[in-house]
Amino acid sequence: xxxxxxxxxxxxxxxxxxxxxxxxxxxxxxxxxxxxxxxxxxxxxxxxxxxxxxxxxxxxxxxxxxxxxxxxxxxxxxxxxxxxxxxxxxxxxxxxxxxxxxxxxxxxxxxxxxxxxxxxxxxxxxxxxxxxxxxxxxxxxxxxxxxxxxxxxxxxxxxxxxxxxxxxxxxxxxxxxxxxxxxxxxxxxxxxxxxxxxxxxxxxxxxxxxxxxxxxxxxxxxxxxxxxxxxxxxxxxxxxxxxxxxxxxxxxxxxxxxxxxxxxxxxxxxxxxxxxxxxxxxxxxxxxxxxxxxxxxxxxxxxxxxxxxxxxxxxxxxxxxxxxxxxxxxxxxxxxxxxxxxxxxxxxxxxxxxxxxxxxxxxxxxxxxxxxxxxxxxxxxxxxxxxxxxxxxxxxxxxxxxxxxxxxxxxxxxxxxxxxxxxxxxxxxxxxxxxxxxxxxxxxxxxxxxxxxxxxxxxxxxxxxxxxxxxxxxxxxxxxxxxxxxxxxxxxxxxxxxxxxxxxxxxxxxxxxxxxxxxxxxxxxxxxxxxxxxxxxxxxxxxxxxxxxxxxxxxxxxxxxxxxxxxxxxxxxxxxxxxxxxxxxxxxxxxxxxxxxxxxxxxxxxxxxxxxxxxx
Amino acid sequence: xxxxxxxxxxxxxxxxxxxxxxxxxxxxxxxxxxxxxxxxxxxxxxxxxxxxxxxxxxxxxxxxxxxxxxxxxxxxxxxxxxxxxxxxxxxxxxxxxxxxxxxxxxxxxxxxxxxxxxxxxxxxxxxxxxxxxxxxxxxxxxxxxxxxxxxxxxxxxxxxxxxxxxxxxxxxxxxxxxxxxxxxxxxxxxxxxxx
Numbered sequence: 043x044x045x046x047x048x049x050x051x052x053x054x055x056x057x058x059x060x061x062x063x064x065x066x067x068x069x070x071x072x073x074x075x076x077x078x079x080x081x082x083x084x085x086x087x088x089x090x091x092x093x094x095x096x097x098x099x100x101x102x103x104x105x106x107x108x109x110x111x112x113x114x115x116x117x118x119x120x121x122x123x124x125x126x127x128x129x130x131x132x133x134x135x136x137x138x139x140x141x142x143x144x145x146x147x148x149x150x151x152x153x154x155x156x157x158x159x160x161x162x163x164x165x166x167x168x169x170x171x172x173x174x175x176x177x178x179x180x181x182x183x184x185x186x187x188x189x190x191x192x193x194x195x196x197x198x199x200x201x202x203x204x205x206x207x208x209x210x211x212x213x214x215x216x217x218x219x220x221x222x223x224x225x226x227x228x229x230x231x232x233x234x235x236x237x238x239x240x241x242x243x244x245x246x247x248x249x250x251x252x253x254x255x256x257x258x259x260x261x262x263x264x265x266x267x268x269x270x271x272x273x274x275x276x277x278x279x280x281x282x283x284x285x286x287x288x289x290x291x292x293x294x295x296x297x298x299x300x301x302x303x304x305x306x307x308x309x310x311x312x313x314x315x316x317x318x319x320x321x322x323x324x325x326x327x328x329x330x331x332x333x334x335x336x337x338x339x340x341x342x343x344x345x346x347x348x349x350x351x352x353x354x355x356x357x358x359x360x361x362x363x364x365x366x367x368x369x370x371x372x373x374x375x376x377x378x379x380x381x382x383x384x385x386x387x388x389x390x391x392x393x394x395x396x397x398x399x400x401x402x403x404x405x406x407x408x409x410x411x412x413x414x415x416x417x418x419x420x421x422x423x424x425x426x427x428x429x430x431x432x433x434x435x436x437x438x439x440x441x442x443x444x445x446x447x448x449x450x451x452x453x454x455x456x457x458x459x460x461x462x463x464x465x466x467x468x469x470x471x472x473x474x475x476x477x478x479x480x481x482x483x484x485x486x487x488x489x490x491x492x493x494x495x496x497x498x499x500x501x502x503x504x505x506x507x508x509x510x511x512x513x514x515x516x517x518x519x520x521x522x523x524x525x526x527x528x529x530x531x532x533x534x535x536x537x538x539x540x541x542x543x544x545x546x547x548x549x550x551x552x553x554x555x556x557x558x559x560x561x562x563x564x565x566x567x568x569x570x571x572x573x574x575x576x577x578x579x580x581x582x583x584x585x586x587x588x589x590x591x592x593x594x595x596x597x598x599x600x601x602x603x604x605x606x607x608x609x610x611x612x613x614x615x616x617x618x619x620x621x622x623x624x625x626x627x628x629x630x631x632x633x634x635x636x637x638x639x640x641x642x643x644x645x646x647x648x649x650x651x652x653x654x655x656x657x658x
Numbered sequence: 659x660x661x662x663x664x665x666x667x668x669x670x671x672x673x674x675x676x677x678x679x680x681x682x683x684x685x686x687x688x689x690x691x692x693x694x695x696x697x698x699x700x701x702x703x704x705x706x707x708x709x710x711x712x713x714x715x716x717x718x719x720x721x722x723x724x725x726x727x728x729x730x731x732x733x734x735x736x737x738x739x740x741x742x743x744x745x746x747x748x749x750x751x752x753x754x755x756x757x758x759x760x761x762x763x764x765x766x767x768x769x770x771x772x773x774x775x776x777x778x779x780x781x782x783x784x785x786x787x788x789x790x791x792x793x794x795x796x797x798x799x800x801x802x803x804x805x806x807x808x809x810x811x812x813x814x815x816x817x818x819x820x821x822x823x824x825x826x827x828x829x830x831x832x833x834x835x836x837x838x839x840x841x842x843x844x845x846x847x848x849x850x851x852x853x
Binding site for chain 1 (some may be wrong): 668669671672674675677679680683684686687688690691693694695698701702707708709751761779780781783784785788789792796
């Protein structure tokens with residue numbers, strides 16, 4: 043039948059809804075793709091996902107290395123770092139790390155981790171991989187735009203990476219690049235070519251995120267398989283969907299701010315600069331407002347932290363339910379809380395700016411809105427705990443990381459309530475308390491979500507299992523390491539130790555924390571080295587891991603109905619239709635402890651609830 | 659079977675073609691850029707040290723030109739519905755011409771601004787002027803993408819890929835062009851009201 047249709051040749055990466063899909067007859071005569079089409083310039087969402095994942099791992103190693111370098115400085119401020127000269131070259135001066143380069147390390151660590159690892163590496167990997175597989179689509183709405191999204195990210199990565207090696211050093215004004223510091227090369231050498239490359243790279247990064255984001259949204263809305271109503275979507279998809287909407291609304295604003303900053307830096311405008319004396323010289327710029335930049339930046343910056351954490355929340359919900367063999371507790375409340383968090387994320391940005399001299403009344407409005415975020419966040423936490431409660435828990439590696447995620451999210455979230463209060467924030471602002479807070483609640487939590495996702499979906503990505511024992515070692519090293527690093531930081535922060543300082547030994551107040559800082563540094567570096575266990579496990583298992591089955595975790599969602607390694611088009615035959623929600627685990631009366639979404643109610647009469655009888 | 663997959667195996671969604679949906683989402687993100695600039699404009703203006711000057715009256719003419727081009731692109735769409743390809747090409751090229759005229763008009767207005775000592779950058783510039791250049795410039799950039807899109811659809815019409823049963827691309831360009839017109843109207847009114 044299919045052969046009658048002239049449109050048959052257009053199948054590859056076309057437009058979903060009107061795209062004539064693959065059917066049996068066509069799939070068999072499918073011509074072999076060249077290496078370049080298959081692995082490099084691929085339009086297949088699964089290949090693009092792996093490209094994002096491996097790029098993300100690369101960036102995480104770079105970001106972690108940078109943090110180890112500045113932890114060396116913080117832990118042993120008196121030590122000579124001569125031995126790093128072969129590695130850092132002229133940035134080691136007479137055995138000492140160059141203080142400006144220290145700031146560059148902090149800046150690049152933040153930029154890389156927030157954007158390149160936890161935005162591109164996390165959303166890019168799992169939104170791409172899971173959206174078509176879990177909603178029952180052949181591919182993304184536009185495979186070509188999806189491919190462009192990766193390659194924009196790649197070019198942006200190359201530029202950001204190159205900026206690490208230029209003579210004047212990479213950007214050094216913090217990942218928030220506040221002007222005037224970021225605008226004036228006279229102020230710090232990193233604000234020269236390094237900052238220019240940073241801005242160009244981020245502009246391309248934003249284009250990549252938007253190309254990806256519009257695709258995710260369109261795919262979720264338009265290409266769901268039959269029966270997959272929005273109220274039957276796995277929570278992962280809800281999380282990716284709302285994350286993409288946040289990105290769509292927030293990233294253009296960062297682009298606006300970056301463009302104005304580029305004009306200020308290179309074209310002589312004064313959007314953010316005014317009345318500046320530098321090195322005894324008055325600058326001609328008048329009329330600019332540096333606070334304006336902060337407003338624009340944080341209008342992106344705050345949603346950005348939810349862009350980072352929400353995909354992790356979605357994946358953790360899915361993994362907890364699967365491995366507790368229980369339906370997720372409060373499915374609709376989970377969706378509602380995601381919606382609540384998404385909405386609130388746009389109206390709290392000024393809580394990053396309590397000390398900018400804003401009107402105290404405005405500050406209290408933002409404080410009030412900020413504290414409301416605790417409500418949907420707590421709903422999520424209670425639902426995760428209730429899902430675990432009396433569950434038939436299987437401690438897979440992914441499950442351990444998911445439980446670790448919940449633990450870290452609680453530990454970091456509690457201090458968010460402290461920092462959200464304007465009065466307390468004025469005391470704690472820019473101290474290590476803030477560093478500890480966001481590294482727990484957003485950094486480490488999102489990383490745990492990432493790891494949980496990799497361990498859980500690895501069998502579907504590569505057709506093999508990751509090693510469980512190495513996974514356990516990786517988990518315990520990381521989990522304990524993260525707490526040993528960030529719990530002491532709260533203490534240092536309450537004592538008033540400011541972030542981004544090169545050394546504190548000049549101040550008597552802080553020199554008593556020398557031991558504690560050494561302890562944090564050792565924990566951080568050990569935990570970082572522990573990550574190489576994961577990297578070894580990851581690459582070893584791609585080729586040598588135990589072979590996986592189609593559905594190794596006895597899970598209910600659609601991706602596990604595909605072949606062990608799904609090919610182009612995902613399902614060899616027809617796309618399965620969906621009949622039930624994704625969390626039918628341990629249903630009383632059912633033959634097995636899970637019922638896939640594809641099983642109609644007519645086949646499960648023994649376990650149907652009264653209202654489901656009507657749908658038999 | 660192929661047709662079956664297209665029609666029957668999908669959950670009913672918006673009824674909008676995915677490509678058009680992608681375009682609409684991109685329009686949302688473009689709007690967010692201007693939402694950021696216009697709100698930044700207001701915030702900055704309220705802080706004082708803001709050079710007040712009169713908007714060159716020429717902006718009214720360019721606005722009228724752009725609104726006319728919205729009419730011609732709509733004409734092209736209607737002609738495509740009637741399978742009148744000659745009119746489609748004429749109307750699209752007319753739209754292209756009006757779009758170019760708008761851009762040239764904006765360029766000349768920049769020249770007028772400079773003559774009136776309203777500069778984009780430099781020691782004599784003030785953010786109020788710089789904002790005007792940024793708003794018109796970024797809008798102009800998006801208008802250029804619209805012009806390229808128009809040329810693509812003209813090219814398609816010559817290959818007989820635009821007619822009453824293939825309305826996707828001409829529909830998309832019509833939507834995008836109207837969006838650019840409305841966006842400019844918003845910016846123009848915004849500038850009129852905030853000057």
